[in-house]
Amino acid sequence: MKQICLIGLFTLFWSLAMAQERQLVSLDYEQFRLSNGLTVVLQRDTRVPMIAMQVWYNTGSASEPSGSHGFAHLLEHLMFEGTPHQEPGEFDRLVESAGGVSNALTSYDHTYYYTYLPSNALDLMLYLESDRMGYLGEAITAEKLDRQREVVKNEYYYNYESKPGGKKAILMSGLLFPEGHPYHHPVIGNFDDLDAAQPADITAFFKRFYHPGNASLTIVGDFDLAYARSRIEYWFGGLKGGALSSKIPTPATQITEPSYAVLEDNVEAAQLVLQYPTPPVFAEGDAAMDVLAQLLGKGRSALLYRKLVTELQLAYDLRVKHQSHELSSYFEISATARPGVALKTILGVIDAELSGIKGQAPEEDALIRAVNQIELNWLKNMQSFDRQAFNLSYYYWKKGDPAFINEDFNRYTSLKVADLSRAAREFLRTDRRAVLSIVPKGQSELGIESNPDPARKK
Amino acid sequence: MRNLYVLLFLLWTGKSVLAQEVDRSVPPVPGKAEALKLPEVKSFTLSNGLRIFLLENNALPLIQFQLMFNAGSVFDPADKSGLSNLVFDLVDDQTADRAPEAWADALDYLGVELESFSRAEQGGIRLFTPLSRVEPALDLLAAMLLRPDFPEGAIAQKKQSQLLRLTQEYSNARLLAAQAMRTLLYGKDHPLGKRFAGSKKSLEAISRTDVLEFADTFIRPQNAYLVVAGAIGEADLQALLEPRLQNWTGGQWHALAIPPPADTVHYKRLYILDVPEKQQTELRFIQLGPGAATEDYFAVQVMNTILGGTFASRLNLSLREKKGLAYGAASGFYFPSAYGYFVAQANVKGDVTGVAIRAFLEEFEGMSAVSTDEFERALSFLTNSFPKKFESLQSSAEEISRIVCYGLPHDFLCTYNASLQQLQLEDIKSAAARYILPQQMIVLAVGDRATIEAQLRELNLGPAAVLEVWDVLGDQP
Numbered sequence: 025m026k027q028i029c030l031i032g033l034f035t036l037f038w039s040l041a042m043a044q045e046r047q048l049v050s051l052d053y054e055q056f057r058l059s060n061g062l063t064v065v066l067q068r069d070t071r072v073p074m075i076a077m078q079v080w081y082n083t084g085s086a087s088e089p090s091g092s093h094g095f096a097h098l099l100e101h102l103m104f105e106g107t108p109h110q111e112p113g114e115f116d117r118l119v120e121s122a123g124g125v126s127n128a129l130t131s132y133d134h135t136y137y138y139t140y141l142p143s144n145a146l147d148l149m150l151y152l153e154s155d156r157m158g159y160l161g162e163a164i165t166a167e168k169l170d171r172q173r174e175v176v177k178n179e180y181y182y183n184y185e186s187k188p189g190g191k192k193a194i195l196m197s198g199l200l201f202p203e204g205h206p207y208h209h210p211v212i213g214n215f216d217d218l219d220a221a222q223p224a225d226i227t228a229f230f231k232r233f234y235h236p237g238n239a240s241l242t243i244v245g246d247f248d249l250a251y252a253r254s255r256i257e258y259w260f261g262g263l264k265g266g267a268l269s270s271k272i273p274t275p276a277t278q279i280t281e282p283s284y285a286v287l288e289d290n291v292e293a294a295q296l297v298l299q300y301p302t303p304p305v306f307a308e309g310d311a312a313m314d315v316l317a318q319l320l321g322k323g324r325s326a327l328l329y330r331k332l333v334t335e336l337q338l339a340y341d342l343r344v345k346h347q348s349h350e351l352s353s354y355f356e357i358s359a360t361a362r363p364g365v366a367l368k369t370i371l372g373v374i375d376a377e378l379s380g381i382k383g384q385a386p387e388e389d390a391l392i393r394a395v396n397q398i399e400l401n402w403l404k405n406m407q408s409f410d411r412q413a414f415n416l417s418y419y420y421w422k423k424g425d426p427a428f429i430n431e432d433f434n435r436y437t438s439l440k441v442a443d444l445s446r447a448a449r450e451f452l453r454t455d456r457r458a459v460l461s462i463v464p465k466g467q468s469e470l471g472i473e474s475n476p477d478p479a480r481k482k
Numbered sequence: 483m484r485n486l487y488v489l490l491f492l493l494w495t496g497k498s499v500l501a502q503e504v505d506r507s508v509p510p511v512p513g514k515a516e517a518l519k520l521p522e523v524k525s526f527t528l529s530n531g532l533r534i535f536l537l538e539n540n541a542l543p544l545i546q547f548q549l550m551f552n553a554g555s556v557f558d559p560a561d562k563s564g565l566s567n568l569v570f571d572l573v574d575d576q577t578a579d580r581a582p583e584a585w586a587d588a589l590d591y592l593g594v595e596l597e598s599f600s601r602a603e604q605g606g607i608r609l610f611t612p613l614s615r616v617e618p619a620l621d622l623l624a625a626m627l628l629r630p631d632f633p634e635g636a637i638a639q640k641k642q643s644q645l646l647r648l649t650q651e652y653s654n655a656r657l658l659a660a661q662a663m664r665t666l667l668y669g670k671d672h673p674l675g676k677r678f679a680g681s682k683k684s685l686e687a688i689s690r691t692d693v694l695e696f697a698d699t700f701i702r703p704q705n706a707y708l709v710v711a712g713a714i715g716e717a718d719l720q721a722l723l724e725p726r727l728q729n730w731t732g733g734q735w736h737a738l739a740i741p742p743p744a745d746t747v748h749y750k751r752l753y754i755l756d757v758p759e760k761q762q763t764e765l766r767f768i769q770l771g772p773g774a775a776t777e778d779y780f781a782v783q784v785m786n787t788i789l790g791g792t793f794a795s796r797l798n799l800s801l802r803e804k805k806g807l808a809y810g811a812a813s814g815f816y817f818p819s820a821y822g823y824f825v826a827q828a829n830v831k832g833d834v835t836g837v838a839i840r841a842f843l844e845e846f847e848g849m850s851a852v853s854t855d856e857f858e859r860a861l862s863f864l865t866n867s868f869p870k871k872f873e874s875l876q877s878s879a880e881e882i883s884r885i886v887c888y889g890l891p892h893d894f895l896c897t898y899n900a901s902l903q904q905l906q907l908e909d910i911k912s913a914a915a916r917y918i919l920p921q922q923m924i925v926l927a928v929g930d931r932a933t934i935e936a937q938l939r940e941l942n943l944g945p946a947a948v949l950e951v952w953d954v955l956g957d958q959p
Contacts, residue, residue, distance in 0.1 A: 140870065172807030188650075407544070
C-alpha cells in the first residue's frame with residue numbers, strides 16, 4: 025500500500041484573480057458512485073500525511089416518528105459497539121492504535137461519522153466503515169442497547185442538566201417548531217422513548233437508513249487516488265444497496281404567532297434568547313441571513329453588539345447566529361443582561377435596531393466587513409481536513425453537488441445591502457418568533473412571559 | 483489480543499454467508515506510517531531584540547503570527563490578581579490613533595483576525611491573515627505595540643465584564659471545580675492557585691497606573707518572541723517586520739519562576755464542595771506533577787494515554803462503557819514551567835458519586851500493571867497522530883511556542899517520535915508508580931453534600947472536609 029506519492033500535484037491552487045482581491049482557494053476533487061449507490065468524494069491534500077474520512081447517512085432526528093424520539097442518536101452510539109466481525113470496543117482500539125480519533129454527530133437532517141487518522145490506515149478505516157455499514161444491524165443486542173441508553177442519559181445530564189441554562193437547546197426547538205414539525209423534538213429525544221427502545225426497533229431504523237444508497241463516503245488528505253478507489257470498491261462494493269430513503273415522516277409547518285417561555289435556572293445573570301424561523305438552507309434569503317448574523321452580532325464592529333453592549337451597556341455580551349437546516353433554518357439572537365436590566369428592555373433595543381435595518385439598508389461598509397469576516401473563516405477552515413471533508417459532504421447532501429464548495433462564497437459577494445433589509449423584513453418578524461428568558465431562580469419578573477406589546481400582534 | 487482474534491474468527495465463521503467474497507475476519511494492519519517532513523524552523527532577531535521563529539509552509543496563502551510575552555497571570559502583583567487578564571483584554575481593543583469603534587471597523591474591513599489573550603504564564607497577541615493582506619495587517623499589529631491606549635473608561639468597562647465572569651463561577655459547577663482544584667493543590671495565594679481573573683477586591687485595587695506600568699514593563703520586544711507559520715520566507719518576513727517594529731524597543735526577559743506550592747496544602751484529602759440541591763457531581767482527582775521540561779514527558783504521555791487520554795483509555799472504558807456512570811471520563815497532565823498537575827475527571831449523577839470514586843481509584847491502583855499490548859497501542863497512537871499538530875498554522879505555531887517558552891531542546895519536535903520509540907514498558911510502569919498516587923491524591927466532589935456525604939463515608943477514605951463555595955471563591959461580588 026506504500027504507493028502514496030509525496031511529490032504529487034497539489035490539488036489546491038490559489039486563485040488570485042477574484043473580485044475585490046479575494047484570495048480564495050479552489051478545491052479539486054473527484055466524485056463517483058458505486059453500483060450499490062454509495063456516493064464517493066475524494067480530495068487529495070498532501071500537507072500532512074493524514075486523512076479525514078467521513079461517512080454521512082441521510083437520516084437524523086427529523087426521521088423519527090413520534091414514539092421513537094432519540095433513536096437516530098442512540099443508533100449513532102451503537103455504531104461504535106461492534107459488528108459480527110468486531111467485538112465491542114475493538115473499533116476504537118483499532119482506530120486509536122493507528123493514531124486516529126473517531127466520533128460522530130447526529131443532527132436534525134443527517135448523521136455523520138468522522139475519523140481523522142494517518143494515511144497508512146486508509147485501508148483499515150475503509151474496512152471498519154464498510155463493516156459497520158453492512159453488518160452492524162445484526163449485532164445490536166439488548167445488552168449493548170442498555171449500556172448505550174445509559175450513556176445517552178448521562179450525555180443528557182452532562183449537556184443539558186449540569187450546565188447553567190443548559191436546557192436552552194431543548195426548550196428552543198419545542199418553542200420555535202410547532203407540534204408535529206420534524207424539528208419539534210430535540211435530537212437527543214426523550215427518556216420515555218429511549219426507555220421503550222428495543223433492539224428490533226433500532227435494527228429496523230438501521231436497515232431502513234443505513235445502506236450504501238443512502239450514504240456518502242468522503243476522504244480528504246494525503247492518499248493515492250487509484251489505490252483508494254480500488255480499496256473502496258473492494259470493501260464497499262459487495263454491500264447490498266438500496267434506494268435513497270425519504271426521511272421526513274411529517275410535513276414542516278411554521279409557527280404563526282410568537283411563543284414565550286421563562287426558565288428559572290441556576291444562572292447569575294438573566295439571558296434573553298430569540299429565535300426566528302428562516303428559509304431552508306440555500307433557499308432564497310438563506311445567504312442574506314448568514315450575512316445579517318455576522319453584521320449584527322459577530323465581531324466588535326457588529327451593529328447590534330455595538331448598540332447593546334458598547335454604547336448602551338445593557339448587556340454583557342451578544343451572540344447572533346444563523347443555523348441552516350433542510351426544512352427550516354433559524355436565526356438566533358441571545359444576550360446576557362447586566363444586573364438589574366429587565367429582558368424586555370433588551371428586547372426593545374433589539375427590536376428597534378432590527379426595525380432600523382428593515383427600514384433603511386445598512387451602509388455598504390458594514391456589508392463588506394461582514395463578508396470579509398465570512399471569507400476569513402472560510403480560509404481558516406481550509407486548513408482542516410476534517411472541515412474540508414465536512415464541507416464536501418455537506419454540499420453533496422444539501423446542494424446535490426460537492427462542486428458548490430467552490431461557488432458558495434459567491435452567494436455572499438453578490439448580495440446588496442437592500443437584500444439584507446428585505447430579508448430582515450421578511451424573516452425577523454416580531455409576530456413569528458420564539459422568546460426564551462433564562463432568569464436566576466426566584467427572579468421570574470426579569471423574564472418576558474408574553475407579548476409585551478399586544479397591539480403589535482397581528 | 484490473540485484470544486480475541488480466535489473469538490472473532492469463530493464469530494465470523496458462524497456468519498460467513500453474510501460476508502460474501504470479502505474476508506472481514508481480520509482487520510487490515512496499517513503499514514509503516516509516512517514520517518512528517520517538517521521544514522526547519524528558522525530563527526533570527528530584529529534590531530530591537532525581538533526573536534523570530536519561522537516555520538515556512540506554502541501550502542495555503544495564509545500566515546499565522548503568534549507574539550508571546552512572559553506576562554501571564556503569574557506576573558500579577560500579589561494584591562492585584564487579574565491584572566494580566568485585564569491588560570490583555572484591553573490591548574486588542576484600541577490604539578492611540580483609533581478609538582475602539584474605528585479600530586474594530588479597520589480590522590473587520592480588512593478581514594484579518596488580531597486578538598490578544600492571557601494565560602497562566604504567558605500573554606500573547608495572535609494575528610491570522612491571508613498572504614494578500616499581510617502588509618496592512620502588520621501595520622495594525624505595529625500600531626497596537628507602538629501606540630497602545632488604555633483609557634480610564636475602557637478599563638472600568640473591562641473590569642465589569644471580568645466581574646461577570648467571576649460571578650458566573652459561583653453557579654457553574656465546572657468552573658467552580660476547575661478553580662477549586664487549583665486552589666486546593668497550590669494554595670489560594672500561589673500564582674497557579676489563585677483566580678487568574680482576580681476578585682472583586684483585587685480588581686478594585688487595580689488603577690490605570692497599574693495597567694500602564696504592566697503594559698510598559700511586559701509588552702516589550704525583549705520580553706517577547708514571535709512565532710510565524712505560513713506562506714512566507716525568511717527574507718520577506720524580515721523585510722516586513724524590521725521597518726514596522728524597529729521603533730518598538732526595550733524591556734527585559736522575565737523568566738518564569740513558579741514557587742513551590744504553599745506548605746499549608748493538605749494532600750491525601752477528600753473534599754466535598756457543597757452545592758445544595760445539585761443533581762450531578764463534578765469529580766476531580768488531582769495531584770502535583772512534573773513541569774514542561776521533565777525528562778519523563780514522553781513516558782508520562784504514554785502512561786496517561788493508557789489511563790485516560792483517549793476514548794479507548796481505561797477510565798472511559800470503565801466509567802462510561804462498562805459501568806454506565808458518566809458520559810465520559812478522562813485524565814491529563816498539565817505541564818507549566820514547574821509544578822504541573824495531574825487531573826482525572828468526570829461528571830456523574832449525585833447518587834452514584836461513591837461508586838464512581840471507587841471506579842476511579844480502582845483504575846489508578848490498576849496502573850501498577852500495564853500490558854505490552856496496551857503499551858504498544860498507546861505508543862502507536864501518540865507516534866502516528868503526531869502530524870496532526872502541524873495541520874493548522876495556529877497549532878504549528880503553538881508547538882513551536884512551547885519549545886521556546888519552556889526552553890525545550892531545539893530538536894524536540896524532530897525527535898518527538900524517536901523519543902517515544904525509545905521507551906520501554908518498564909518506563910511506563912515507573913511513570914505510573916511516580917505520578918499516579920491514589921493514596922496522595924486530592925479527591926474533590928462538587929455537588930450536593932446531603933446526597934453524597936454518606937456515600938463518601940462508605941468509601942473509608944477518611945473524613946471528608948466540607949467546603950462552601952465562598953471558601954473557594956470568596957464572598958460573592
